[in-house]
Amino acid sequence: MERHPHGGCTMTEVTKMEPQGAQTPVMRAADQMVAMIERVVTDPSADLDKLERMLAMKERMDAQSAKVAFAQAISAARAEIPPIMKDATVDFSNKEGKRTHYQHETLAGIARVIDPILSQHGLSYRFRTSQDGGAVEVTCIIAHADGHSEETSLRGAPDQSGNKNNFQAVGSAVTYFQRYTLKAALGLSAAADDDAQGAGPRPEDRRGPATVSPDQFVKLRDKCEEADVDPAMICERAKVPSLEQFPAADFDAVMRKLQLTIDQKKPTIEGDEIPY
Known part of the structure; x- marks a missing residue:
């Protein structure tokens, strides 16, 4: 350790001893605001109007800090989430005998992949469902542990394809909207389950x-x-x-x-x- 001849620390040592905090400017400003509020609260002659304005400002700063933390968590989680495999097949014929056949990812399949990753970054999701005038609306709410949340909604008529009854039509639409609002909210992509053949290089011309x-x-x-x-x-x-x-x-x-x-x-x- 370098020391000055008179016993003091050199500039190099002072620089090394500075804390390596990870606070953002918004967080540092919020901490300063807390100290100011504490001083006002303990002052018997404090102006209550001024205190209310300071508390309102603190709430706005907390909300901004939570929004920044949410954005950082979403960015980090998305970097870790792989493409979701399409693990289900739809195959039916209509009344005219025309066949519909395609693959899609299930909500359970998506959850198995993303839930552990989202949890590690303090993120969670839930759904809100409503019906109005025959239409079904599903809203996916992505929330962060610091309090900020964002919503993505889809609305449409019940899915009458495949000879479904009324209850099945509503249930099918709800499941579909849950899947797609979650994917849209997190920016997820899907890939066909090709029985592990995708481990090799995929030519560009195979993309539809x-x-x-x-x-x-x-x-x-x-x-x-x-x-x-x-x-x-x-x-x-x-x-x-x-x-x-x-x-x-x-x-x-x-x-x-x-x-x-x-x-x-x-x-x-x-x-x-x-x-x-």
């Missing part, structure tokens, strides 16, 4: 075109129902197994065509005819 987002899927499904068009016909023309895998590049075009079909079915009013 970008598919519709969860929100676009709901809009497309609802538009098909409004136009009284079988989704299987849309999928057949696009050469995809399901609406979930409909090409995003063709979304706007097919929505325009479906709307045109709807418009053509609307009754027209001629002359002084009064519609009843």
Whole structure:
């Protein structure tokens, strides 16, 4: 250890003895605010209005600090979460005998992968479900231990595909929205379960075109129902197994065509005819 001839520490030693704190500027400012509040509280002549303003400022600083901690935790967790394997298969035929066949990841399969990682970073998730006017809405809430949370919602009609009854249609829509709001909130990607063949290099040309987002899927499904068009016909023309895998590049075009079909079915009013 270096010491000054008169017994003092050199600048090098002082530099080494400085604490290596990991506090952010927001956290340091919050600590200073706490000290100021403590001084005001212990002062008999303190201005209560000033104290209330300081407490309100402290709440805003705490909220900002929690938001920063949330962003850091999400970033760290996402760096550790691998692509989710598609561990379930949908395979059914409609009343006309047209087959729908595709793979998707289950909510349980997603949970097995992400739950331990999220927990390590102080993150958790839950769902809020509601129904209004026949529509189903699911909200995924991602929360951090420091108090900040963010929400992602999807809303749409019950899933009537595959000869489901009313209860099954609602349950299917809820499960679908839970899966996709969670994926959207965390920015998760999915990969087909290829029986471990994916351990080797994957050529770029094996990647298919970008598919519709969860929100676009709901809009497309609802538009098909409004136009009284079988989704299987849309999928057949696009050469995809399901609406979930409909090409995003063709979304706007097919929505325009479906709307045109709807418009053509609307009754027209001629002359002084009064519609009843």
